[in-house]
Amino acid sequence: MKEKTINFLKIAVRWVLFFAIFAMIFTYCSDMVRRQDDEVDAIYGFYGEEENTIDALFMGSSPYLRGISPNTMEANGFTSYVRASALQPPSVTYHLLAESLEYQSPELVVLFPDNIFTEYDYVEREGDLRRALDGMKISSHKIKAVSVITEADERQSMLSYLFPLFRYHDRWKEVEWGVTEPEPLPVISETDGNVPLPDTAPQEYPENFMEDMGEALPELDAESAYYFAKIIDLCAENDIEVLLLHLPKMSWSYAQSEAIANFAEEMGIDYLDMDVEEIRNQLNLDPQVDYYDQGHMNTTGSIKISEWLGEYLTSAYQLHEK
């Protein structure tokens, strides 16, 4: 071989070797400084599920994360996963769903509807955004999701989301180097994405809960509605049924429920509100015992509603019987 070629190969081999060592150290450092969070773990654990085994996907915010227990619903013969995180904006939900569909082909997507009224503050909510995004592998979907964020907040950067080391590098001070072991993201989630809350805060139903007081219906936020529509279209393209499911929440109201019911009808999808009196009675929740706070179920509460939900979904939808 010519000397030039030999030289070039030598350099190439060196680069590959150097890069390999670099990548190892980079991963090590990233795992050491990353902010550990069980919500991130739950989002990431999704990848550990065997491909195309999930029948129902639950997408949205923390009420789902805490309140839906796929393990409980399994008794009804279908597999589900909760891919939700605190205060997840519809834009992230959309891209997260699009990514999820690369790994799974569910028959049903259950979508959290409450935040369709909220204008999302990307600047304030970086911590919550990362609860979802730090759990996503690098993909075109993640890049698109991050683009929405970086456009809204120029302090945040694409690089810091693709490589969390660049976000958390300052945490070197909080790590005991050489003592603690790095903790990479978990391969699988034993609870299929559910992160229950054991504590209880006794609640009380407010006066005139869910009664039609003649209030004006709240407006849908334009950006949120836009992404909801995209999610619905995506599901339609893939022959996936969509259910808007509202979980029990003390600050809910008839007006909000009506607004969503109208939206669901417009978009031709189903809507189920667990705070509606009929269903409330079936659920048999005890507000003194089953709530973590006014908007989230605790562990016992989540099991109660998941038992009910499992039966409901099996009868309402043709979910894969195992």
Add this chain to the structure above:
Amino acid sequence: MDELMAILTELRPDVEFEGNTELIDAGELDSFDIVSLVGELCDTFDIEIGAEEIVPENFNSVEAMLALVERLQED
């Protein structure tokens, strides 16, 4: 040549001029020295040295300075 050397050694007795070709580049003559030197050269040799002639090539060695002087005397 001798006149030139006399001026130089009077100006900076501490500098070794013989055979030195880096008087400017090595910082042995600084800008103040240059100004004083130019003043003396103009007086002694009846020439005009303008700012455009103050480049290292003209002052790095005694020989270069002599060449400069001779060139300007001819103009």
Add this chain to the structure above:
Amino acid sequence: MSFTSVEFIIFLILVMMVYFLTPKRYRWVALFVANYVFYYFAGGGYFLYLILTTLSIYGATMVLDQMIGQNKRAFAQVKDELDREQKKLWKANFTKKKKKVLLAAVLFNFGILAVLKYSGFVGSNINAVFSGLSLGISVPTYDFLLPLGISFYTFQSIGYLIDVYREKQVPERNLAKVALFLSFFPQMVQGPISRFSQLAEQLYRPNAFSYDRAKFGVQLMVWGAFKKLVIADRARVIVDAIFGFPETFTGTYVAVGALVYCVQLYGDFSGGIDIATGAAQILGIDLEKNFERPYLATSIPDFWRRWHITLGAWFRDYVFYPLSLSKFSTKMGKKARKVFGNYVGKLFPVLIPQFIIFFLIGVWHGAEWKYIAFGFYNGTLIVLGILLEQPLSQLADKLGIKRQCFSWHLWQILRTLALVAVGKIITRAAGIGQSVSMLKSMVESWDTSILFGDGLLQFGLDVQDMWVLTIAILVLLAVSIMQETGISIRTTLAKQNILFRWVIYLIAIFTLFIFGVYGLEYDASDFIYRGF
């Protein structure tokens, strides 16, 4: 597009690829395009001023070129018939003609710079005077946004123009090439200011890719990023705290602030220059040095030969020498000798121009009274230094103080550093009033106990950050001392074993990644769960 941003790295990689893949004949064109692309993204597209300067300089040099050529031919025809006096007259006449062209272009370009940079300041001060005299009028003032690099490319262009005027440089006839010389992207942020004779050839010739040279360039850029991200941006926290709360941080804190500001400024400025120089080096272009371990200087003039070298050199060649060698100056010198005696008289042609130079350098930094004060401070120090040099060395001899030894050398360095640090207080403080009060408080409330205990932890940097800063500064000091003794770090590194080199590279890269001050601050409270 800051030098330490991902965008700049991507830009540089793209430029590299395009430049080295372009056929050799057109590589300079690729560079020209790259410059303007950079200017668009980094400079917000304020092309107008850059183009005005380029066109005016091109025009002036072309006119001068023609005049010079004509003059040479005309002179050649008659020179044998002229005697010395007539030759001198011819030369003087021609110089007058040339001067008109020179002056027009200089006034135009410095005029742009002056208006953009100083009109707001001048205007508001005039208005202050007017209102002080209760006159009802006021002049309009605008606060102009300065186009990227204007302070640097204006000087570089005027230098080129003067070189042509002096008939030391044959002007470039290709307008695009002139534009290339005046817009080289690594120089647009912080300089250095180059000479045509040194830079142009490198820009126009087709540079071949050299793996070794590219390696050196990248290493220099990493080093620069280290100085900026790890040292300067960290030091900045301390400096901002002390100068932001001068009523709290009095006495010794002022000294700490001044010294740390010296570190911050050096890290930031020389770090940026290193990144620029490294980037240029990858493309096969060597830029002139702008820093040479300035804080190891032994005197104020020595400091200015090590700090912002190209600016000092520019002023020396284009302002100082013309002023001090002018007929006016030599005449004054002769008169001064008669009045003040030989010693001062000899120095006279130097003193006034030096004062002017350093005053201008002070003012060049910005349009505020504190920069004028800084100019006076610098100028005075220089003049005093020149005047007192001989008497002081004679005194030292009389006292038997040895001046060739290490301890004296150290004394000189520390003394110079102290004087420089005081100057930095003047430029960093919010205004002259604040710097005066800070200097006063430094003397009055001096209390070294703050250096022990928790005194230094009050600026917003915790213990670990202070350690990182200290170690980084020690690394910088070690490297500087090695360089001062003539060691070239990059060539020495290249000679070491590959394992050692890789360890150094990895340490350097991860030092930047982990200890660099960049990105959003990590505040755990932002991440605390907020249910709704």
